[in-house]
Amino acid sequence: MNRVLVLRILGILLAFLAAVLLAPIPFSLYFADGAWPSFLLSSLICAALGGVLILKCRSPREMAVRDGFAVVTFGWTAFALFGALPYLLSGSIPSVLDALFETMSGFTTTGATILPDIEALAPSILFWRALTQWLGGMGFIVLSLAILPMLGVGGMQMFKAEMPGPTADRLKPRIQDTAKLLWGVYVLLTSAQTLLLMLGGLSFFDALCHAFTTLASGGFSPKNASVGAYDSAYVDWVIILFMFLAAVNFALHYQVLRGRGREMWRNEEFRVFLGLTLVIIVLVMWANQGAVYTSLSDNLRYSTFQVVSIFSTTGYATADYGMWPAMSQYLLFLAMLVGGCAASTAGGMKVARLLLLIKHAQVQIYRLIHPRAVRLVKLGDVPVDREIMQSILGFFALWMAIFMVATILMASTGLDMVSAAGSVVATLAVIGPGFGSVGPMENYAHILPFGKSVLVVCMLLGRLELFTVLVLFFPTFWRK
Amino acid sequence: MNRVLVLRILGILLAFLAAVLLAPIPFSLYFADGAWPSFLLSSLICAALGGVLILKCRSPREMAVRDGFAVVTFGWTAFALFGALPYLLSGSIPSVLDALFETMSGFTTTGATILPDIEALAPSILFWRALTQWLGGMGFIVLSLAILPMLGVGGMQMFKAEMPGPTADRLKPRIQDTAKLLWGVYVLLTSAQTLLLMLGGLSFFDALCHAFTTLASGGFSPKNASVGAYDSAYVDWVIILFMFLAAVNFALHYQVLRGRGREMWRNEEFRVFLGLTLVIIVLVMWANQGAVYTSLSDNLRYSTFQVVSIFSTTGYATADYGMWPAMSQYLLFLAMLVGGCAASTAGGMKVARLLLLIKHAQVQIYRLIHPRAVRLVKLGDVPVDREIMQSILGFFALWMAIFMVATILMASTGLDMVSAAGSVVATLAVIGPGFGSVGPMENYAHILPFGKSVLVVCMLLGRLELFTVLVLFFPTFWRK
Numbered sequence: 001m002n003r004v005l006v007l008r009i010l011g012i013l014l015a016f017l018a019a020v021l022l023a024p025i026p027f028s029l030y031f032a033d034g035a036w037p038s039f040l041l042s043s044l045i046c047a048a049l050g051g052v053l054i055l056k057c058r059s060p061r062e063m064a065v066r067d068g069f070a071v072v073t074f075g076w077t078a079f080a081l082f083g084a085l086p087y088l089l090s091g092s093i094p095s096v097l098d099a100l101f102e103t104m105s106g107f108t109t110t111g112a113t114i115l116p117d118i119e120a121l122a123p124s125i126l127f128w129r130a131l132t133q134w135l136g137g138m139g140f141i142v143l144s145l146a147i148l149p150m151l152g153v154g155g156m157q158m159f160k161a162e163m164p165g166p167t168a169d170r171l172k173p174r175i176q177d178t179a180k181l182l183w184g185v186y187v188l189l190t191s192a193q194t195l196l197l198m199l200g201g202l203s204f205f206d207a208l209c210h211a212f213t214t215l216a217s218g219g220f221s222p223k224n225a226s227v228g229a230y231d232s233a234y235v236d237w238v239i240i241l242f243m244f245l246a247a248v249n250f251a252l253h254y255q256v257l258r259g260r261g262r263e264m265w266r267n268e269e270f271r272v273f274l275g276l277t278l279v280i281i282v283l284v285m286w287a288n289q290g291a292v293y294t295s296l297s298d299n300l301r302y303s304t305f306q307v308v309s310i311f312s313t314t315g316y317a318t319a320d321y322g323m324w325p326a327m328s329q330y331l332l333f334l335a336m337l338v339g340g341c342a343a344s345t346a347g348g349m350k351v352a353r354l355l356l357l358i359k360h361a362q363v364q365i366y367r368l369i370h371p372r373a374v375r376l377v378k379l380g381d382v383p384v385d386r387e388i389m390q391s392i393l394g395f396f397a398l399w400m401a402i403f404m405v406a407t408i409l410m411a412s413t414g415l416d417m418v419s420a421a422g423s424v425v426a427t428l429a430v431i432g433p434g435f436g437s438v439g440p441m442e443n444y445a446h447i448l449p450f451g452k453s454v455l456v457v458c459m460l461l462g463r464l465e466l467f468t469v470l471v472l473f474f475p476t477f478w479r480k
Numbered sequence: 481m482n483r484v485l486v487l488r489i490l491g492i493l494l495a496f497l498a499a500v501l502l503a504p505i506p507f508s509l510y511f512a513d514g515a516w517p518s519f520l521l522s523s524l525i526c527a528a529l530g531g532v533l534i535l536k537c538r539s540p541r542e543m544a545v546r547d548g549f550a551v552v553t554f555g556w557t558a559f560a561l562f563g564a565l566p567y568l569l570s571g572s573i574p575s576v577l578d579a580l581f582e583t584m585s586g587f588t589t590t591g592a593t594i595l596p597d598i599e600a601l602a603p604s605i606l607f608w609r610a611l612t613q614w615l616g617g618m619g620f621i622v623l624s625l626a627i628l629p630m631l632g633v634g635g636m637q638m639f640k641a642e643m644p645g646p647t648a649d650r651l652k653p654r655i656q657d658t659a660k661l662l663w664g665v666y667v668l669l670t671s672a673q674t675l676l677l678m679l680g681g682l683s684f685f686d687a688l689c690h691a692f693t694t695l696a697s698g699g700f701s702p703k704n705a706s707v708g709a710y711d712s713a714y715v716d717w718v719i720i721l722f723m724f725l726a727a728v729n730f731a732l733h734y735q736v737l738r739g740r741g742r743e744m745w746r747n748e749e750f751r752v753f754l755g756l757t758l759v760i761i762v763l764v765m766w767a768n769q770g771a772v773y774t775s776l777s778d779n780l781r782y783s784t785f786q787v788v789s790i791f792s793t794t795g796y797a798t799a800d801y802g803m804w805p806a807m808s809q810y811l812l813f814l815a816m817l818v819g820g821c822a823a824s825t826a827g828g829m830k831v832a833r834l835l836l837l838i839k840h841a842q843v844q845i846y847r848l849i850h851p852r853a854v855r856l857v858k859l860g861d862v863p864v865d866r867e868i869m870q871s872i873l874g875f876f877a878l879w880m881a882i883f884m885v886a887t888i889l890m891a892s893t894g895l896d897m898v899s900a901a902g903s904v905v906a907t908l909a910v911i912g913p914g915f916g917s918v919g920p921m922e923n924y925a926h927i928l929p930f931g932k933s934v935l936v937v938c939m940l941l942g943r944l945e946l947f948t949v950l951v952l953f954f955p956t957f958w959r960k
């Protein structure tokens with residue numbers, strides 16, 4: 001690994017963080033919440049450290065693929081560490097671990113919170129909380145469409161096909177081009193949602209915070225009661241639409257904006273995601289009708305909201321699904337595992353991987369019946385390379401193994417069975433709310449420090465598609 | 481598929497069943513429990529139907545590999561159907577579905593019971609119940625060492641390596657040779673355990689029933705309180721030893737009996753199984769100490785018994801692990817998923833597959849760091865063929881998918897979250913007792929008919945390594 005170059009890039013990232021830490025200051029001044037000095041000081045600390053790194057670390061060499069792992073993992077970690085400064089300096093979150101948890105939950109777009117009373121915080125702090133998610137979401141799209149495919153992580157090579165642009169071997173040109181295009185799509189969708197929410201009666205501040213955390217599939221709401229606080233069917237449906245869109249491959253959005261709407265429909269992952277969403281909504285409504293909701297229209301509205309919120313791994317709530325029948329909760333659990341589409345801001349394992357796992361199993365069965373037949377797994381019309389299939393299968397096995405081990409660790413802190421598994425799936429799949437004592441109407445304040453640390457690692461592992469983080473734990477990674 | 485030949489073999493299997501249905505009659509006469517006419521009548525029915533099939537169905541063709549799937553799946557199903565006759569005819573279990581559940585639970589060596597009061601049954605019926613497991617266990621060893629590898633199911637080709645004997649392409653000679661050798665090992669171990677249990681004060685009847693259901697990793701006990709009824713440390717430790725042995729590859733036992741004891745230690749799967757057993761025992765003891773047991777010796781005895789009972793997928797109980805801390809329960813849950821060694825009578829996914837999944841993930845990570853390096857997954861010194869690795873990965877993905885879908889189905893019958901997942905893992909991994917309302921001190925009587933049907937299918941799927949059953953649902957299987 002080229003340590004000097006990695007440190008230099010971390011310096012650049014810190015300088016960028018220093019700049020965005022200034023963004024909440026206008027809100028602080030407007031609302032006169034007195035939190036602006038914390039942001040200024042945080043920004044200065046990041047600028048100073050970033051400046052030192054940029055000046056001191058100069059490397060003549062180009063960035064190698066292997067350095068990418070270190071940059072991504074340490075970059076996200078640095079953002080979580082230094083992004084926590086405003087919480088600490090303003091006294092909004094006094095504990096360092098809690099502040100780190102909240103910031104990691106932000107930049108990974110998880111949305112799990114340790115705050116029992118969100119509305120007690122200064123508006124500019126709430127804006128920062130939403131902004132961490134928005135930045136994290138943008139970061140993840142670029143990561144999954146431009147960086148991970150190049151690193152060869154978890155079969156992500158499969159899902160960049162739709163993206164135009166140069167395909168040079170080096171990271172730089174492609175990242176910059178891709179980032180610019182997608183940044184445009186992301187900003188456009190965020191603006192549209194902000195506008196539509198304002199038409200529904202939300203203040204600019206509320207609308208913007210919700211648009212930030214919807215497009216990021218984040219789920220941090222500035223309200224204690226989440227989206228339920230507005231008690232508006234219009235707001236619910238607008239957010240349902242944008243939660244769904246945020247969980248769709250952003251390369252497809254780009255195609256649609258270029259007038260190639262048919263590309264979206266031709267995309268197999270999108271069709272399966274849409275179909276699965278509808279099926280799960282119907283099944284949840286079937287289980288909830290009578291048991292939770294007597295009116296069909298209430299059932300439609302609240303069940304749809306919760307299914308889309310969970311399937312897109314956003315994590316907003318308008319209902320306490322912890323009180324729903326076990327069948328509904330397991331359907332939501334399944335949706336959590338699957339997550340949205342690849343190259344969206346959603347977490348989980350991604351619909352495309354699920355689809356390929358099912359097709360792989362089908363091919364396996366077919367080959368038992370016809371041992372001499374050759375049949376390839378395909379996504380759309382594209383045959384899936386053996387290597388890619390292997391890494392997707394490896395990803396799935398590793399995901400399950402980490403899920404199991406982390407659940408045992410969480411249970412060791414004294415959580416009950418449902419809450420232990422619920423907290424792990426909620427963080428590893430970057431959902432936010434889980435089941436049991438970390439359900440949609442609860443928070444993570446009561447988790448013991450060891451448990452919070454485990455969940456912080458789960459968020460990072462989940463958001464960076466496991467492998468990006470795990471390679472760093474192999475001694476061979478550090479050898480020249 | 482060669483339907484005539486498959487029907488003929490089913491006829492032979494029914495004739496065999498007719499013979500073994502006579503075995504409980506001496507016990508019935510000895511205990512004068514009056515159940516012998518049910519066995520005689522059941523035997524006659526099987527003999528008649530079997531005879532007709534043997535006489536009417538004659539095929540000049542040899543058995544093809546594809547026919548093997550149908551023989552295995554329909555054979556096991558026929559045993560479960562016709563083996564239920566004594567329960568029904570004697571009135572011990574009046575409901576057809578319940579009798580089928582109990583018999584399927586027997587022949588698949590699951591050990592889940594719908595009987596709230598086991599001791600109320602006639603001794604000869606209890607003997608039959610234990611015998612179904614013993615036969616099922618023997619059947620499964622032959623299946624996994626001789627038949628599944630030939631069918632190419634779930635990478636089972638990997639685990640037959642240690643077995644001597646001809647390697648002809650056709651099923652017949654190999655099955656017969658393998659069966660004879662293993663039958664000897666199985667009978668020997670069963671006799672040894674029966675003797676040791678009788679030395680501990682058990683009656684011949686109790687000792688034999690427990691030896692039958694231990695060696696089969698079955699777990700049907702003729703006592704309501706399972707092995708806990710004897711309240712004897714000696715009995716507990718004897719059963720712990722034989723539960724462990726039953727979960728070890730029987731080809732290794734054969735080698736040990738031939739004086740090649742080193743083969744067992746050289747076997748990587750065995751070493752990992754032993755190591756994992758010890759690690760899980762220590763972790764469970766750590767969680768249970770103070771919380772469940774105050775004395776270390778009690779903790780050692782009961783925790784070890786339960787861990788080995790669950791890890792070997794036997795399912796006997798001397799303690800209500802449903803009252804243990806969530807961490808202990810999740811460790812048992814993990815042990816359930818993994819199961820014992822391949823080619824033993826244990827269920828679950830098998831230690832060897834887990835081991836290969838972990839090695840596969842390691843290789844994946846290694847290849848991210850060294851993209852041009854070639855590194856193969858190995859078990860012991862043997863490199864694992866790509867195709868076999870693919871089918872093991874496919875097996876794992878399919879196992880998880882079936883687990884998820886079946887859990888949702890069980891939740892739809894109104895079970896709580898823990899019981900829904902608990903009942904599925906208990907049957908799919910052929911354990912017997914699960915979690916929640918199907919825990920070790922409970923039974924399956926309260927499950928609704930739809931739920932019982934789902935679990936019957938799970939037992940069959942789990943015991944026959946998924947693929948053997950699933951191929952029959954592919955239309956292409958039935959085409960000429």
Ligand SMILES: [K+]
Pocket residue numbers: 109110111217218219313314315430431432
């Ligand atoms: K989220």
Ligand SMILES: [K+]
Pocket residue numbers: 589590591697698699793794795910911912
């Ligand atoms: K069992």
